Amino acid sequence: MRELVRRYGVTLSGIILALVGFWLLALVVLPNLSLLNVSFRPYLPVDQLGGPDDHYTLRNYVTFVSGDPAYYFLGIPISIHVNIFLLTILYSSVVTLVSLAISYPLAYYLAKVVRASNAPTLFALLLIPLWVSEILRSFAWFIVLAYQGPLNAMLGMVGIGPIRWISGFNGVIIGLVYTYILFMLFPIYNAITSLDSNQIEAARDLGASVVRTHRRVIMPHAKPGIASGCVMVFMLSAGSIIVPTVLASPGSRWFTQIIQQWFFEGQDWNTGSAYAFLLLVLCTVFVSVMMRVMNVRLVDIAK
Amino acid sequence: MNNNNAGRLILQIYMGIFLVFMLAPLIVMGGAAVNDSRFPSVYPWKGLTERWFIDLWNDPRMWTSIRNTIFVAASVVALSVPIGTAGAILLNSLQAKARSFVYGVMVAPILTPGAVIGISTLLFWNMLGRPIGAQDSLPFIAGLHLSVLGQVSFIAAYVMLLVLARLQSFDPGLEEAALDLGASHAQVMRRVLLPHLYPAIGAGALIAFFQSVENFNITLFTRGNSDTLTVYVGSKVRTGITPTINALALCLIVLTVIGAIAYEISRRRAAARERAEAREQAKAEAAELQAAGA
Numbered sequence: 360m361r362e363l364v365r366r367y368g369v370t371l372s373g374i375i376l377a378l379v380g381f382w383l384l385a386l387v388v389l390p391n392l393s394l395l396n397v398s399f400r401p402y403l404p405v406d407q408l409g410g411p412d413d414h415y416t417l418r419n420y421v422t423f424v425s426g427d428p429a430y431y432f433l434g435i436p437i438s439i440h441v442n443i444f445l446l447t448i449l450y451s452s453v454v455t456l457v458s459l460a461i462s463y464p465l466a467y468y469l470a471k472v473v474r475a476s477n478a479p480t481l482f483a484l485l486l487i488p489l490w491v492s493e494i495l496r497s498f499a500w501f502i503v504l505a506y507q508g509p510l511n512a513m514l515g516m517v518g519i520g521p522i523r524w525i526s527g528f529n530g531v532i533i534g535l536v537y538t539y540i541l542f543m544l545f546p547i548y549n550a551i552t553s554l555d556s557n558q559i560e561a562a563r564d565l566g567a568s569v570v571r572t573h574r575r576v577i578m579p580h581a582k583p584g585i586a587s588g589c590v591m592v593f594m595l596s597a598g599s600i601i602v603p604t605v606l607a608s609p610g611s612r613w614f615t616q617i618i619q620q621w622f623f624e625g626q627d628w629n630t631g632s633a634y635a636f637l638l639l640v641l642c643t644v645f646v647s648v649m650m651r652v653m654n655v656r657l658v659d660i661a662k
Numbered sequence: 663m664n665n666n667n668a669g670r671l672i673l674q675i676y677m678g679i680f681l682v683f684m685l686a687p688l689i690v691m692g693g694a695a696v697n698d699s700r701f702p703s704v705y706p707w708k709g710l711t712e713r714w715f716i717d718l719w720n721d722p723r724m725w726t727s728i729r730n731t732i733f734v735a736a737s738v739v740a741l742s743v744p745i746g747t748a749g750a751i752l753l754n755s756l757q758a759k760a761r762s763f764v765y766g767v768m769v770a771p772i773l774t775p776g777a778v779i780g781i782s783t784l785l786f787w788n789m790l791g792r793p794i795g796a797q798d799s800l801p802f803i804a805g806l807h808l809s810v811l812g813q814v815s816f817i818a819a820y821v822m823l824l825v826l827a828r829l830q831s832f833d834p835g836l837e838e839a840a841l842d843l844g845a846s847h848a849q850v851m852r853r854v855l856l857p858h859l860y861p862a863i864g865a866g867a868l869i870a871f872f873q874s875v876e877n878f879n880i881t882l883f884t885r886g887n888s889d890t891l892t893v894y895v896g897s898k899v900r901t902g903i904t905p906t907i908n909a910l911a912l913c914l915i916v917l918t919v920i921g922a923i924a925y926e927i928s929r930r931r932a933a934a935r936e937r938a939e940a941r942e943q944a945k946a947e948a949a950e951l952q953a954a955g956a
Contacts, residue, residue, distance in 0.1 A: 363755040366837055368847030378748035383767055386815035390782035397785050408792075465680055468673040479929070481677070483922050488684050490918040492876040494895050495911045499687035501899075502694055502702055502908075509690055509705045537687070569669065590773060598775025600879050605899055615777050615879075622781070622883065632781060639778045646773055657762075661769040661823060 398633035419633035440617055447614040448641065450528050451596040454535040458543040458592050459585065461536070466547035467577065471556060489541050497534045497605040504530055530606035531613065535596045542595060543588035550584025551577060583659035586649050590660055594642045614638060692915055695908035702905040714909040721906065727894035730806060734890060735874040737810045738817055742870045745814065746821025747863060754829050769823070771816035776879025783812035784884050804886035812880040817873050821866035828862035
C-alpha cells in the first residue's frame with residue numbers, strides 16, 4: 360500500500376483503491392454474502408419480511424434433500440433434486456474428460472508439430488466458433504442432431520440409423536463438449552508451447568517411446584494447462600443454462616434448470632439462492648481438488 | 663524417422679476431422695437460413711429463399727435487443743477497463759502475501775458460474791434498497807444496469823489478467839527516472855505507465871466487448887423485462903423455432919469471418935512492414951560501415 364502511494368501519489372492511489380474497492384466489495388464479495396444470507400432465510404410474503412418469522416433457517420436446504428425420492432441408495436432416500444445435482448456432477452465430469460482426451464493431441468499438434476506457416480490459419484479457423492455465442496452453437500447442434508436432420512440423412516446413405524441422438528444426456532454432452540472444448544484446448548496449447556522442444560528430442564534420442572515421452576516429459580509440463588482447462592470446462596458445463604435447455608430430452612434435467620425454476624416459475628428467491636449457493640460450493644470444491652491433485656497454484660489456473 | 667512422419671500424418675488427419683466437427687454445424691446452421699422450409703434444416707432442401715432475412719429485418723424486438731446489447735457492452739467496456747487496469751496496478755504494488763489474497767478474490771468471479779453471479783448481483787442490489795423502502799424501484803430492481811454490473815464483476819478480471827501480464831515487461835525504473843526528473847505523479851501515469859499498457863488495455867476492451875455481447879447466464883437473471891441479443895435468441899429457441907434465428911446466426915457468422923480475415927490481413931501487413939524496416943535498417947548500417955571503412 361505504501362509502495363502504491365510512493366509510486367503514484369495520494370490522488371491516483373485513492374482513485375485506484377476506489378475503483379478496486381467498488382469492484383471487489385460491491386460486485387464480488389457483498390453480492391455473494393447476500394446470496395448466502397438470503398439462502399438461509401425463509402420464503403415469505405413481502406409484508407412479513409422483517410417480521411417474527413423472518414429468522415435464519417435451514418428450510419431451503421432441507422427442501423433440497425427431502426423432496427420426493429427418485430430412488431433409494433442403501434435405504435437412504437435420494438430426492439429428485441439431489442439426483443439431478445449428482446447427475447449434473449457426473450455428466451459435467453464426463454464432458455471434462457472427453458474434452459481433455461480430444462484436446463490433448465490437438466494441443467500437442469498445434470504447439471510442436473504443425474508448420475509455423477500454417478498455424479495462424481488454423482487458429483483463425485478455430486477461433487470462429489468461439490466468437491459465435493454459445494446459444495447459437497448449441498442451436499446448430501439442435502439442427503444437426505434432429506431425428507430427420509442432416510446427420511441421420513448422411514448416415515442413412517451408408518445404411519446406418521436413423522439414430523435418436525437427442526435422448527437421455529447424449530445431446531447435452533455433445534453440445535457441452537462442442538461449446539466448451541476450446542477452453543480446454545487453448546490452455547493446454549499454451550502450456551505445451553513453453554516446453555523446450557529439445558527436451559522432447561532428448562527423450563526420444565535416449566530411447567523413450569512416444570507414449571513414455573508424453574507421460575514423463577510433455578504431460579507433466581502441460582499440467583497447469585490441463586488443470587486450467589478442466590476447471591473451466593467443468594465450471595462452464597455445470598453452470599450452463601442454454602445448452603441443456605436447447606439439447607435436453609425429457610429425461611435430462613440440469614441443475615441450473617432447477618435453479619431457474621425456483622426463480623422464475625416459483626418466484627421463490629430464497630430456495631433458488633440455496634440451490635445457487637450449492638452450485639457455487641460445488642465449483643469451489645472442484646477448483647480446490649484440482650489444485651491439490653494437480654499440485655498447481657491459482658495463478659497457474661487463471662492464466 | 664518414418665515412424666515420425668506417420669505420427670504427423672495421423673495428427674494432421676485428426677486435426678482435419680476436428681475442424682470439420684467445429685465448423686460443419688455452423689455451416690449447417692447458416693445453410694438452414696436460406697432453405698425454404700418452415701422448420702430450420704438443410705435436409706430436405708426445398709430451394710433458396712430470402713424470406714427469413716426479411717422476417718428478421720421486420721422484427722422490432724430484434725432491433726431493440728441489438729440496441730440494448732450494444733448499450734450494455736459499451737457500458738461494460740467503460741467500467742471494466744479502468745477497474746481491471748486499476749486492479750492490475752494495485753496488485754503490482756502489493757507484497758507477496760497480500761498480493762496472492764487479493765489476486766484470489768479478483769479471479770474468483772472467472773471461476774464462478776454465471777447463474778450464481780447473476781442471482782447474487784440481483785439479491786445484493788435488492789437488499790440495498792430495502793432499508794430505504796425502495797426495493798421495488800430503480801436502481802434496485804432488475805434491469806440492464808444490473809446486467810452491466812454483474813458482467814463487470816468477471817470481465818474486469820479478464821482485463822486485469824491481460825494488463826498484469828503486460829506489467830511484467832515494465833521497468834519500474836522508468837517511473838523513478840521520470841519522478842527524479844521532476845514529473846508529477848499524474849504525468850508518470852499518463853506519459854510513462856499507461857502508454858506501456860495500451861496494447862493490453864486495447865485487447866482487454868475488445869475481449870470485454872465480446873464477452874458482454876455473448877453473455878447469457880448473468881443477463882438472464884438480472885435483465886428484468888429488457889432483451890439483449892442472446893436473451894432474444896434464447897426466448898425464440900424456447901418458444902417457437904423458425905429459421906429467422908438461422909438468418910441472424912448467418913449474419914453474425916459472416917461478420918465474424920470478415921473480422922477474422924481483416925485481422926489476419928492487417929497482421930500480415932504489419933509483419934511484412936516490420937521485415938521491410940529491418941531490411942532497410944540493415945542496409946543503412948551496412949552502408950554506414952562501408953563509409954566508415956572508406
